[in-house]
Amino acid sequence: MSLRTGHDPLAGTRPAFLPDQDTPIDPVRRERDLRAILAHPRPVVRPAPRRLSVASLVAAGAVVVAVVIGTTTASEVPGQDESPRAVLLAVADATATTAAPTPGRYWHVRQHSTSVEAMWPGRDHDAYLVVVDSGAESWTSRTGADRSVDVSQLDLRTRALTERDQAEWDKAGNPVGIPDAEPTPGAPPPPPMPRTVPPSAQWLAGAQVFRIGGVETSVAEVLALPTDGARLKEFLLERFRANPPTGGEPTEETEWLMWEADTLIGGRVPTTPGTRAAAYEMLAGLPGFRVMGGGEVPEGMVGVAREVRTGWNYTIENALVEWQVIIDPDTGSLREWRLVLVEPGSEERRLPAGTVIHAVTVEQVGWVDTDPIVPDDADQFGTVR
Amino acid sequence: VVAIEALDEENAADAEKRLRRMYDESYGRLLAYALGYLDRPSAEEIVSETFLIAWRRLADAPVPELPWLFGIARNLIRERYRADRRLRDLCVELSAQADTGTGDIADDVTERAAALRALAELGDLDRELLTLLAWHGLTNREAAEVLGIRPSTLLVRVHRARRRLRAAMAPTDAGSPGRAPSFPSLSEEIP
Numbered sequence: 001m002s003l004r005t006g007h008d009p010l011a012g013t014r015p016a017f018l019p020d021q022d023t024p025i026d027p028v029r030r031e032r033d034l035r036a037i038l039a040h041p042r043p044v045v046r047p048a049p050r051r052l053s054v055a056s057l058v059a060a061g062a063v064v065v066a067v068v069i070g071t072t073t074a075s076e077v078p079g080q081d082e083s084p085r086a087v088l089l090a091v092a093d094a095t096a097t098t099a100a101p102t103p104g105r106y107w108h109v110r111q112h113s114t115s116v117e118a119m120w121p122g123r124d125h126d127a128y129l130v131v132v133d134s135g136a137e138s139w140t141s142r143t144g145a146d147r148s149v150d151v152s153q154l155d156l157r158t159r160a161l162t163e164r165d166q167a168e169w170d171k172a173g174n175p176v177g178i179p180d181a182e183p184t185p186g187a188p189p190p191p192p193m194p195r196t197v198p199p200s201a202q203w204l205a206g207a208q209v210f211r212i213g214g215v216e217t218s219v220a221e222v223l224a225l226p227t228d229g230a231r232l233k234e235f236l237l238e239r240f241r242a243n244p245p246t247g248g249e250p251t252e253e254t255e256w257l258m259w260e261a262d263t264l265i266g267g268r269v270p271t272t273p274g275t276r277a278a279a280y281e282m283l284a285g286l287p288g289f290r291v292m293g294g295g296e297v298p299e300g301m302v303g304v305a306r307e308v309r310t311g312w313n314y315t316i317e318n319a320l321v322e323w324q325v326i327i328d329p330d331t332g333s334l335r336e337w338r339l340v341l342v343e344p345g346s347e348e349r350r351l352p353a354g355t356v357i358h359a360v361t362v363e364q365v366g367w368v369d370t371d372p373i374v375p376d377d378a379d380q381f382g383t384v385r
Numbered sequence: 386v387v388a389i390e391a392l393d394e395e396n397a398a399d400a401e402k403r404l405r406r407m408y409d410e411s412y413g414r415l416l417a418y419a420l421g422y423l424d425r426p427s428a429e430e431i432v433s434e435t436f437l438i439a440w441r442r443l444a445d446a447p448v449p450e451l452p453w454l455f456g457i458a459r460n461l462i463r464e465r466y467r468a469d470r471r472l473r474d475l476c477v478e479l480s481a482q483a484d485t486g487t488g489d490i491a492d493d494v495t496e497r498a499a500a501l502r503a504l505a506e507l508g509d510l511d512r513e514l515l516t517l518l519a520w521h522g523l524t525n526r527e528a529a530e531v532l533g534i535r536p537s538t539l540l541v542r543v544h545r546a547r548r549r550l551r552a553a554m555a556p557t558d559a560g561s562p563g564r565a566p567s568f569p570s571l572s573e574e575i576p
Contacts, residue, residue, distance in 0.1 A: 005547035009500040009554060010519035015479055018417040018520065025412050033433045034408060037440045042397050087537045090544035094525065291537055300526040302537040329525040329536040 004096050004277070084289035084304055088280050091302060092229070095332025096277035103223065104367035105146055106139040107270035115358040116161060116351070117178050119169075128168035129161040129351070132178060135363075139372040140270070142219050144207030147383055149372045151201045153177070201374045203382035210269045213239030213260055214249070219270060227274030229281025236260050236282075254286050255308055258323060265325070265334045267365040276332060292324065301335060302327045307342060319345030321357060336361050404440050411454050412436075418455060418521050421472050422462050431461050452523070452530035459531060469509040472516070476505035496554075503553035511546035518543065 112135045121127045135154030141147065158176040160166035169175075175193030209216040212225075213236045226232040240256055250256045264271050264279040271279075283289070283304075292303030305324040310317055320343035326336035338359040344351050374380065415435055419428035435458040439446060447453050480501035483494055504512055517528045529539035 005544065005551055008519055008547070009496060009550060010504065010515055013479070013483075013497050013501055013504075014520045015421075015475070018420055019413045020417065021410075021413045021522075023413045025409070029429065030408065030412070033436060034405065036433070037404065037437050038401060040437065040440060042400055042440075082535075082538050082541055086541045086544075090537075090540035093544045093547070094540055294535055300529070300536055302535075302540060329529070329540050 004093050007097065082291055084291050085284045087291050087302065087304060088284035088289070091327055091329070091332050092277040092280035092284065094329060095273050095280060096227075098273040098331050100272050100274070101367050103142050103270070104369040105143075106141055106148070106368050106370075106372065107219070108137075108139050108364065108366060108368040109267050109362070110135070110137045110364040111267065111360055111362050112136075113358070113360045114356065116355060119172070119179070122172055125168045125171035128165040128172070130158050130165065130169060131161055132176075133157045137373075138268075139368070140208050140219070142270075142367075144205075148204040148208050149201055149374060149382075150204070151199055151372075151374055151378060153197050153200045154375070156197045156199075199375045199378040201378040201380045203380065205383040210263075212236075212263060212269065214243035214245060215239050222270055222275075223272060225264070225271060225275040225278075227272065227278050229278045229285065232264075232275065232278040233257065233282045233285070250308075250311070254288075257282060257286060258306065258308075262323075262325070262334075262337060265332075266337060266360070267334060267362045270367070273332070280332065292326075296324075297326050298335070300329070302329050305340075308339075310345060317345050319343060333365070334362055400440075400443055403443065403446075404436070407439060407446075407450050407454065408436055411451055414451065414521060415454055415458050418517075419458055419462065421475065421516060421520065422469075423466060423471065427466070431458055431465075434461055452527040455517075455521075455523070455527075455531040456533065469513075472512055473505050473509070476501050476512070480505065499554045500550065503550050506553050507546065507549055510542070511549060514539075514542055514546050515550065 112133070114131060114133050117130050117132050119128050119130060134152065134156040136150070136152045137154065138150045139146075139148055156176055158169075158174075160169040173192060174195055176195060177193060177197045179190065179193060207218060209218055210222055211217070212222070217225075226235050236257060237253070240253065245251050245256060250259050261279040261283050263269055265276050286306075289304050289306045292305050297303035303324060303326045305322045308321055308323050310319045310321055319341060322338075322340045322342050324336075324338040324340060325334055326338070327333070328335050336359060339357045341351055341353055341355040341357055343353065412432060415432045416428055419431045422428075423431060435454055438457050438461075439450070439454060480498045483498035483501055504515065507515070514528065514532070517523050517531060518525070523531065525539055525543065526536055528543075529536040532539065534542075
């Protein structure tokens with residue numbers, strides 16, 4: 001039996017006698033109402049409240065210390081009807097009822113990422129931790145007739161995580177970004193990292209592919225991915241068994257499915273609302289999730305989270321982190337993806353629980369017909385214009 | 386003193402401007418909402434009072450204001466009237482009208498009538514929730530704010546309410562639309 005409710009059967013049932021937003025207001029009534037209201041003492045006006053979103057904290061590279069886990073207040077405790085499975089199925093339903101957009105020339109994504117990065121010791125400084133912020137924007141040609149482009153390192157900024165890190169970062173000369181490779185013992189030291197980094201634009205010609213389930217998948221194939229949770233899981237697991245992960249993806253089946261679901265809902269791949277709904281259905285069938293409390297997600301958003309033990313492919317190895325996804329309840333679109341430290345790993349014990357190790361905020365996503373916009377100061381690579 | 390008075394005048398002008406904007410932007414939608422539960426004179430009275438309360442609490446008004454205004458109107462209706470029955474009766478009446486309607490496509494008319502009949506059979510909270518979305522055009526986020534519940538709770542309730550609606554619309558063996566299955570009373574879930 002399908003878990004989805006399909007189109008809204010109440011569409012077209014709105015009673016005709018109900019006025020709509022554009023119905024003119026009776027001017028006599030309006031004048032009488034406003035005169036009566038304004039005759040009452042006027043209110044004391046304070047500045048409009050500013051809502052501090054979790055997103056803005058993440059964007060600012062904030063370290064959320066020990067408040068991320070288990071901070072729901074009594075009124076925010078999820079009710080019995082709010083199991084992770086129920087919430088994810090409801091998100092799937094909301095996603096599936098979103099109208100599928102008409103594919104355009106490009107699949108366009110703009111996102112912002114924040115990550116805590118460990119820097120190796122150098123000749124003049126000890127190891128230290130920094131928070132690296134940057135934007136990225138990509139235009140992927142649907143047919144291959146247009147050139148695709150990935151723009152990264154937009155407004156790249158780096159700052160030390162703590163005062164102790166600040167001292168070491170200062171000794172290192174306040175470089176920005178992430179080093180290309182770990183220094184080799186005995187080899188000459190790598191050239192110093194720059195203090196400013198321009199945006200980078202990688203141009204790509206021809207048909208583009210996305211890596212889904214370890215297999216290169218064309219745009220047309222992405223648009224035809226399964227739209228049912230069980231079929232999508234079966235489809236992915238077939239690829240998982242045929243192509244065991246070797247490139248840094250999780251090797252455990254459930255975590256690998258989470259990883260793949262993140263790819264399908266995260267905006268980087270032009271999946272249809274039906275396939276995104278299927279990915280949420282697939283997640284609903286996985287164990288270990290919890291529904292995030294109101295204080296943990298930006299106002300009006302829905303969040304689910306699951307703990308994961310990090311491997312070598314994470315910045316912080318052998319730590320317990322929480323994989324958190326923040327979803328827009330109106331569209332089912334993924335708004336933020338975060339990894340938050342629950343228990344420090346073996347290497348970086350000094351990092352406090354609650355540190356946002358990595359966060360990606362999706363700012364814009366969808367099909368566009370307009371040309372890509374590349375900053376004038378970007379270093380450009382790939383296919384010549 | 387002169388400076389403070391000047392500031393107060395500016396605040397007063399801003400407050401009045403904001404109230405007038407809210408009134409012009411939201412009056413029709415609030416009246417439509419109230420008319421789902423009340424006769425026209427009572428609905429107009431509730432909407433007027435909603436804006437009076439909004440004026441008094443303007444300092445606390447969020448932006449955008451619409452869900453907040455819906456919430457004030459909802460509280461007033463629930464405090465003063467036993468209005469849930471009227472919404473249910475309205476659905477019954479509308480389904481009867483749809484049954485005899487003259488739609489361009491017979492199937493659409495039949496489905497509309499069945500949907501309205503099923504809506505009348507749902508619990509009060511399901512009916513309120515589904516009409517907030519389908520009749521009054523609120524988004525899921527806005528509806529959660531109106532009802533004072535978390536967006537995740539709202540999503541789950543919408544999902545379940547739509548499933549119950551579908552179940553109530555499904556034909557029975559006798560060929561007539563089925564009744565909504567028996568579910569635990571939703572009124573116990575009101576926060």
